[in-house]
């Protein structure tokens with residue numbers, strides 16, 4: 747039994763009930779395969795970074811679940827067979843499930859009991875709030891980046907192509 | 923190397939962020955340029971570990987159309 751996270755995009759050009767049904771179908775596949783869903787996230791309709799089947803928006807949802815590996819091909823099959831799933835990606839979940847399930851409360855209660863956990867807990871806040879800290883830090887950075895951009899376009903391109911090795915999640919990737 | 927002023931710190935270490943979420947559009951965008959390319963760590967100042975996690979997250983984000991593979995706004 748491993749922890750996985752599957753994220754998928756549903757074609758939003760239908761009614762809410764249908765979208766919800768498509769989300770539930772995924773849950774059913776997991777449950778029928780002896781999987782256990784620990785966390786569910788309906789991110790809702792979001793703008794797509796690039797058009798998929800001429801659509802500019804998609805309905806995002808994700809599940810974090812524990813399941814035997816046999817569930818993965820079943821999931822894959824389900825996504826492939828139904829054209830209303832625009833994209834899907836199933837990966838091993840590497841984040842902290844505890845944080846997702848039990849947000850911040852613990853840190854206030856037991857700072858001594860688990861010194862590490864409350865510390866991390868606050869991080870999640872920082873993580874969300876970190877946008878500000880990252881943001882503030884960014885403005886000088888963007889300037890730098892632009893400077894570099896102009897004088898070092900070549901090496902940067904090389905950098906990217908190096909990092910751009912296929913493999914990792916590409917396996918999960920459907921035809922793009 | 924004129925722009926190497928002051929010490930670069932990894933923002934993820936600084937904020938004690940361990941997991942880089944590939945669904946977090948804002949984080950992914952912050953570390954890609956206008957063309958959608960991953961900003962190298964010599965510029966962002968990220969540590970090797972976090973840059974690795976970030977790179978994975980950005981690539982996953984691209985698959986899920988959270989960030990673009992590339993944007994044409996170039997040339």
Ligand SMILES: [Zn+2]
Pocket residue numbers: 932933934935936968969970971972973
């Ligand atoms: Zn770091």
